[in-house]
Amino acid sequence: MAYKDLTVLIVDDFSTMRRIMRNILRDLEFKNILEAEDGTAAVGILEKQPVDLVISDWNMPKMTGLDLLKHVRSNDKTKELPFLMVTAEAQKENVVEAVKAKVSNYIVKPFTAATLGEKLAKILPQE
């Protein structure tokens, strides 16, 4: 899978977390990595440029990951965009809500590059 050609958008309000995600994604040989510090910023980026994958935290101020997901799904341009929700063990119950809002998949913190890779294999279009 040519991950290196895909553009991925990381959404998390905690910059250290974005950095960790970036490191993990680099391990998976992603080259084009964008960051947004909350849902609103993510919407701004999605409007401006094509993105192949969104990896978003759930719990963020202003616009939560779920709100972002709903926004993405309600927009014709991004309706089918692979969207991976990052959640915590304690909040796992909420996942059903995200599934109903058509999240592509979710991943529970903390995770390894391998786990992320497995999730991505499920949600990214196969060649």
Place this chain on the structure above:
Amino acid sequence: MMEQILDRLVNGVIEGPEDLMGMGECLNLLDELEGNPEFPKRWEGNLAELRQLFNRIILEDSKDPDVDWQRIRTIIATLHANGGTEEPHPGKPPAEVEKDLQQVGDPHETSATLPGLHDQLHDRGPNGSGGEGQCGVGFGGETPVDGEMTEIQDPELLRDFIEEAREHLSAIELNMLALEANPSDMEAINAVFRPFHSIKGVAGFLNLKDIHHLSHEVENLLDAARSGNLSISDSVIDIVLQGSDILKVLLNELEKVQNQESAVIPASPVVSQFLDRVRNFKAEEPSPEGTPVRRVGEILVERGVVDKPTLEVVIERTKSSGKKLGEELIQEGLATTREVSDALREQRRAKDSAASVRIDTQKLDNLVDMVGELVIAQSMVLQNSEVQKIKDQKLQKDTVQLNRITAELQRISMSMRMVPIKNTFQKMIRLVRDLSKKSGKEVALVMRGEETEIDRNMVEEIYEPLVHMIRNAVDHGIEKPGERIQQGKEITGTIMLAAEQKGGNIVIDVQDDGKGLDAARIRAKGIERGIISADDQLDEKAIYELILHPGFSTKDEVTDVSGRGVGMDVVKKNVEALRGKIDIFSTPGKGTHFQVKLPLTMAIIDGMVIRIGEERYVVPTIAMKESLRPGKEAYVTVQKKGEMIKVRETLMPLIRLHKALGVTPKYENPWEALLLVVTEGKHSYCLLADEIVGRQEVVIKSLGGSLRKLVGISGGAILGDGKVALIIDVKGVVSIYEENGK
């Protein structure tokens, strides 16, 4: 309709249990199905089972997703084919499901995974450990924290984390304050929850066990609050603050370890103690109100529905049958459904009344306003000359009674908005403790009058000024221990924080026994900063007040405690926004004393009603120092400064209020009229008015529309006779005077 939904449902389960989006669609369809008017009640069991199965697969709790998946398909197929007439054996054992599975077709075909890719990815964990050794479904729930994941490998990442975590933790305390003021403030709960959540997330990745466990427990506690299962009480706030304190300590330790490049972080006993406390706390959390609630049985006995012996027998029976008392009573024919439900309702009512009611402060404000109007309307009626002509004893007696009731009503409505200042004061204990640790000075905080009540709208506004005054006292006031010994003082410095109600005001004192203010130095700095000129004659008090000037700081170095010299101007700004006043007293070597005077409430002010020409105005008494009628000789005209009045050796500018307000006065000469001495900034001024009518508490009415921005007027008030008077904003009037040239 129903058929269409069922069709879509059948198509929705063609993909396998890996297809989350498909399952999401199915769940939505189930909601739609249930909401359909044709939905038969007998399907409810099937629907519940379907939801449970979907959830289980989605949450990866399923032991065998394929079996569950098959079950889903079977149920949906039955519902679709038979219109749901046949109950598809809920809770069928897996063995039988296996049989179904073979009949319908192999689900494995549809749940395609990509084994090649998995293998490739599995070799690439962040620490080369090769992933979690799990494949297919059921991953993700593992927490590497408890495994052997890491030693720290990216020092820069760790540094960033420490930095960011600290930043987030510092925001927690302010948000806790908001929570204390309004425990159901969702925004605030979320704002406190989030940093713990984020810190936990990162700590999980970095394998920082203590930090992870601790933030996890606090997060759980706050999550319970978020979902409404736990009310934010003082002890919750306490725990959260303690948690954030320990986290800070852990971060400090982490920083040290990181610098020494030895990655061994010993598990801290403090943390395990704290974890125990949080866990026990959750266990012992009492019922929301903690008040004993009468049992349904008691109510029924009281009402004569059942007698006590019978009740006891039935209660005994419920213990073995596991039924509720009401159910049992109805079944036995001892009470009707109606009687039980009435009793239940009464029980609920009792519960509700034992609780307190939360009211929007806006509503309280409206109530206070309306009561104010009532008092005024009453005095309008009673002062009406026609009414006053009536010489009827009964009327007079009733009038006294009416007055008493309205006065009591006013007192009660005002008191509903009052809260003890205690909570705000108690936050200072923590502040002083932290500050003294940081500065290396020993400081004790003594508090008095914590029970003094203050308008709840002012609680938040007073917090920041208090913080700044106390910071200032620790940083600039209290000396270092060595210095104190030299001065013959006790090593431990004392800051006294006191509140007291004096007349219509709340007086808050912040007093330290430090070195006092250095007037000469403040003056020099004031000149250097261009706040005053070298030939300005200022008395000591005026010099002290320079420290409240924006941007003023006598400390050359930036300190960790007071920061960068910003702050004290905020005190003045906030206090003035509350229509209050601040005074500074200081004795070199003995200490500094800040005194803040605030009105009891924001809705009513104690005002001096004055007359200028035909108009009456209200001047807030808090702004006034004195009133006087000067002699002719006290009136002087100074070049470039204009008209001045000499009040006991001090020359004060004369402000002709009638000019600022554009009315025609009765008297032009100060010695015929009356002067109100007010202080604004570092100077005193004399306001010229015709006469003082009287002193009165007035309800402040804000002016609407274009009038709101009028300089010199802060609002309107209705006087006892029902006429309107404008409230003079002394600060604004002085600024008009200063701008227009004297």
